[in-house]
Amino acid sequence: MPFQTGHVLLIALISLIACCLIMALVWLWAKRIKNAGVVDVFWALNFPVITVITFFFSHGFEPRKILICGMFLLAELRLGIHLWQRVIGHLSEEEGRYQQLRKEWANQADRNFFIFFQFQAISNVILAVPFFIVTANTAPTISVLEYIGLAIWIIAFFGEMVADRQLAAFKRDPKNKGKVCDTGLWHYSRHPNYFFEWLTWMAYFVFALASPWGILAIISPAVILYLLTKVTGVPNNEEQNLRSKPDAYKKYQQTTSSFFPWFKKAV
Template sequence: MDDISVWCLALVCLAACCLIMAAAWLWAHKIKNASVVDMFWSYNFPVIAILLFLLAPGWETRRILICGMVIIAGMRLGTHLGRRILSHLDEEEGRYQQLRKEWAPNAERTFFFFFQAQAVSNVILAVPFFVILMNPAVGVNAFEWIGFFLWFISVSFEAMADRQLAEFKKDPANKGKVCDKGLWYYSRHPNYFFEWLMWVSYFIFALGSPYGWLGVISPTIILYLLLKVTGIPATEEQSLRSKGDAFRAYQKSTSVFVPWFKKS
């Protein structure tokens, strides 16, 4: 692997993501809604994929395959989040309202650095893509096929979970209730689980390239963030504030993360 080329690619991608997040922060500051950061975080991965497709020296077919995967997944998630956020743009999501309170009176300045930290996380999480796209070897190997099929399964089920939740929320009769339909019957966060599984698939795909073991950083970071930081803890705290006892009962009967058998 050409270390200089990798670092140059990383800097180009970082600059692009930071500029996008700076523009996103300006918009968020204007409308007083930091929720938009989630949408742009997702869209940054397709941006990275396009830059790497154009600039990285790897085998063209492999570049098409992995960049196509990243673009499809990032655009799907970003658009799903965008629809939700834009549908109530005048109302900041509960998680960010809470951060705004905690960071007062310097919330806007802190949000700027928060947005930039998201840009940095985009590039760090893209490590498997850098590894894969620097590989000049011709031919798709077993690790790459396994990674592709696991990616297809994880993205399909994440989309299913998102669709089930969106349809549940559309029904006015479900206002204040907890979604326990479909995949949500077995797990409180099936969308997060399959999002993590998608990053596992990128790691497996990367194992077919030199230095592919470096790709483990992505699913490891994602798992930590989902379980301990911005994923499940923040989401469940907000659900407890908004749904109270109904969500407490749901917590007792379901798996927190992995879709599994329903608890008795």
């Protein structure tokens, strides 16, 4: 069966409707508990929903579908569970960046958060472009490019998991209160978790290059890189750290790469 653009667009539309409905329900919950931080959890958990929809509706080569769905499902469930564990213990305390938005938006906060939540749902579908493309590929063999994409994904998956665990362990130690995590992967990057998250999407792009229209999948790592380095990831995290531990974090900024892991700079 040849690549069917109309069918792929239909799957994307079904996924969009599902994600928008989920985010509307999450918004109602967030409004009730006054904690918009739950959007991060369900942003990650929307991807498994897209995975299930796409797996059952797409017409691609079955082993390829199982491989890419397994990669996608495992990575996003891990991220969703990690975020859930981080947020669920502080439901009564909204993260600083969302508190700041709530102050800035004032009386328009509820409306603006609804729009924000819906944009998160839209971003889920845009970022899933490589996934839609790959699962529509009917070629009966797994190509070298797809195996290379899998290898990159394995590195990214374990890299992000290790970075998250290293930071969580650092924060659990009372002796580290007011200090900056500068050990393990955090010695080489101020945001190794974000770097490996981006690398995961690069892996999907490389994997998709073996499929018709695969070049369109570049949109995912490009959007993720922009969001992480310019919008919600690095900038918000840096601002929060500079507020909570200004002197220590300024020193950390002077010596350590912001995003891509690299050796320390001498100061």
